[in-house]
Amino acid sequence: MKYVMLHADGMADLSRQELGKQTPLQAASTPHLDRLAKEGELGILAAAPEGVRKGNGLMETAILGYDLKKYYQGPGPFEAASLGVTVGEQDVVYRCTMVTLRADASAGKGGLDQIKKLGPHVAMDDATAGLIATEEARELIEAINEQLGSETIQFYPGVGHRHLMVWVNGKVRAVCQDPQSLVGRPIADAMPTGEGADHLWKLMDASFQILRDHPFNAERSKAGQKQANCLWLWGQGRAVFWPSLAERFKITGTVVSQSDVHRGLGIMAGLEAVDRARLAEGDLRAQAAVALEDLKEKDFAYVHVELPDEVAYGSDVAAKVKAIEAVDRELVGPLLEGLAKSGPYRLAAFCDAGNVHQDQAAEGLGFFAYRDSAADPAAGSGRKFTEAHAQASTVPPRDATKFVVRLFAKGS
Template structure:
């Protein structure tokens, strides 16, 4: 028996006017995901308690069987695990996102990128991805910041694209920080860090702005019509905590297959092997499916995480999201189901959540799932689809996300 969790991150969405009131999933052609919904169990996953901090990796923590209230400390420590950054028991890892800030034309500024003197009033979050800056360019900038601001207490580490890390040795973890995506197009004044340690964070962010604003690479980006990465935004912090091994708990071998550092780190924290990021960097969906199936030849379980491209998640092109969902179904889900059948009997659960809601939207609605046991004979749900609406209409009661991995491996489930 082979086991798989397929985590489709960020595909759930609001009904869209451009799609006649349908969600992108409803508008997309997804025959393979629909086959799971029709031939298995479809329903909602119980919502995460409001008391739990939100962020990337939260749903993955739950569906791998870990109580987020105890084990989810924010995305920072998960990314550190993926990148191999050594973190002490009392150290705090912050997500360090490269962003583009500009002056607020409506508050007296001219709306330019070069008019800001320091962080504060009249400054707007122009782009929370710094124009989807490349990893190579970002590495040069993060190294420049670390050269000037790094110390025995503070270190900056390069990641991928606009996503990076800062480790604060024996640092403060209780400051209130804001996901920059929630600020897109909005003033940053009321979203700058507050609380314990916020004065240090504020100074570091402002100092990074002074360094990056005048960096030659940003001058080149401006000349090329690209947005400058002119500030490091600190958020998503947490301390690294020890997770009990999922492999030991369930007595199985497992692997995580993901291009996301957060979700690779999540798998590593859970005691799974992680496919080398270099092996997946820039590969297409069919290759990711092939890698997962190759790993399953020698392992019992695979946690396969996929998210839509950044330009789709953070863009405004709704039809592009529909096409991306169709590509996931056609080039990842289809080959996975075909390959699993060739490996013998299997159980698979496909989970879809809201991911990181772009452009200041709040994620709405619970995650949902489709569960299929190839050995079980189930009444087919004719016409049922893998969509938000069909999951809500299911007669199956909401399932506790943290219990699902145990059910996946349970005998006779």
């Protein structure tokens, strides 16, 4: 028996006027995902318990079977695990997102060059710094670490606009905001508050002073590109020990993902992270092939797929529909075909709104389809892998943390 968890990250959404009040999933042609919904079990995931902080990696922690109140500390530690950054028990890992700030026209303060400190006269323009390339961002992160790094503060380069800051013996209880939720808004009311906030504020302000005047950003402006002119700190947490899936269920496994959050999450769960070089960035067929190849030697594959950044962070709804169709055609189809040839399998496909729309009503649209090839296909004629069909299912909401027990159950 082979076991697969497929996480379709960010594909759930709200209904859109441009699509005739359909969601992108409803508008997309997804025959392979629809087959899972029709032949298996379709339903929604129960909401996270009260008191659990929201953030990237939350649902993934749950579907891998870990108690959210005990094991979910925020996405920062996941990225540290993926990047191989060693942190101590009392160290705090912050997500360090490279963003573009602009002068808020309503404040009448002129351009950014006239702004001395971050405050109400500054607004969030772009939470990805114009989708800055990894190598370009590395130069800026290294400049920041050279000037702001110390025995207690270190900055580490990641991928694209996503990087890390480790605060040795740092404060973890600050309230920090996801920069994506601030686009187009003044940042004053969204700066860190609570324990350690003063230090975080100073670091962010200092990063603004350094990056705004960096020659690299002058070149970006001349080229018509958005400046990467500030580091936004958020998503913090301490790394905690996770009992491995191998220990709990006596299985071997792999995580197939380009995302540092999901690679790190898999590593913390004791899975082997596939080398990015094997995934041929953006090639969905390669991702399916790698998962199937690794399943020849391993029992379990956690396959994470997310829409391209330019689609996930953009406003082109038609592009999102096409991207969803590509996932179904180039990843899900080949994966199901390969699994059918290899013998009996169980596959659980999960879909949520992802990290981009956390401030919208799309949050909480997590749903699943579950298929055991050894069981007779369900009579789900007309059922599709969509938010509406999952909501209409007669299956009661499932506790996401219990799903992994069902997946690996012997003889069921």
